[in-house]
Amino acid sequence: MSTPDEPTTHFPAGSPGAFDDSGYSSGYSTTDQNALLDDVEDTRREPDRWHAGLDIGLLVLRLALAMVMGAHGLQKLFGLFDGPGIGGFADALTGMGYTSQTTLLAWITAVSETGGALLLALGLFTPLGAAAILGVTANIVFTKFQLGSGYFDAELDIVLALMALTLLFTGAGRVSIDKNTPWRRKPGAFGAVGLLLAAAASTVVIVLFR
Template sequence: MSTPDDPDSPTTKFDPSTMDDSGPSRPGSDSMLAEVEESGPEPDRWHAGLDVGLLVLRLGLAMVMGAHGLQKLFGLFDGPGIGGFADALTGMGYTGQTTLLAWITALAETGGALLLAAGLFTPLGAAAVLGVTINMVVTKFQLGSGYFETELELLIGLAALTLLFTGAGRLAVDKNTPWRRKPGAFGLFGLLLATAASIVVIVMFR
């Protein structure tokens, strides 16, 4: 029969030298910890469903807003052109510099659509679209329109707001930019920019 003092005993002896501040060390634990620390954060990886979905959302929003912008800029798709849109703004209650506002709106819609389609400076493109739709919704409500007369503008605005905080995805020119990797802060900036621009338009042109 073996005894605790027997060198051949299978009983494991406690060795104080294996102790540290957190308890007994285990073989390989230090190397495992070092590997975790060296590996750093998880790399930015391809997510097919998310990136393709964001591409579809960007292209769809760009197609809708781009068509409206071309209607205003060049009179395409039976659009009114700048002059006709300026007259329409007057009928909506805008009293000052309607021609300038028509140019601003047309360029915001067309430029924002182009940026979204390419995935280039996506927060700026989404903010431009969001700013236009905020003014459209406010104007319609002031003219007495209800929810069902503004639901398209609301949907467009929500799509632009979504892209502000998700970023463009990897299928975009922006794929290696800080605002795609960390869209939260840039999305908040874009939201503030769109809101401020809408307030300026409402105050100065109505």
């Protein structure tokens, strides 16, 4: 029995005054909610998803850069493809204005080109391989401008440097040994580290060997 202080009103179910809590539901059916959860899960797994155009494009970019830089590295290391070998390249460095330890610099350049190209071709430690190529090509561009060469004499080296820079921040793609590594899943952070390494290496070469 209700008291005057506790008025109670009863409404038959379905009557106009009956309380309806349907407005407090999510507004989505079970099917819709499952679809939303699937979308969230797909977003979280985005680095693991196959993107045919993107992944194949990155493979082509890696192989193209590796082919060009690897050939130059083999010319310097072993004299292949009518290359100068280490001794001949060291002499060429002297003519480019490098006055100190040119043989050592020749070895560093040749190993960086060949090793970096191999890493890019395999998609293995891609930030390191791209950083090695970027450091070498940046020094080539600097040297050519120091010697008074114009843009058109250095444009190929600029393009190669930009290709390496691109791979630093995109990663290798899924067609690579790196596909399950942290640096492929989060290429931005590792790309920044690689860029710093390339800049530091280029600066050291310019300061110590010229």
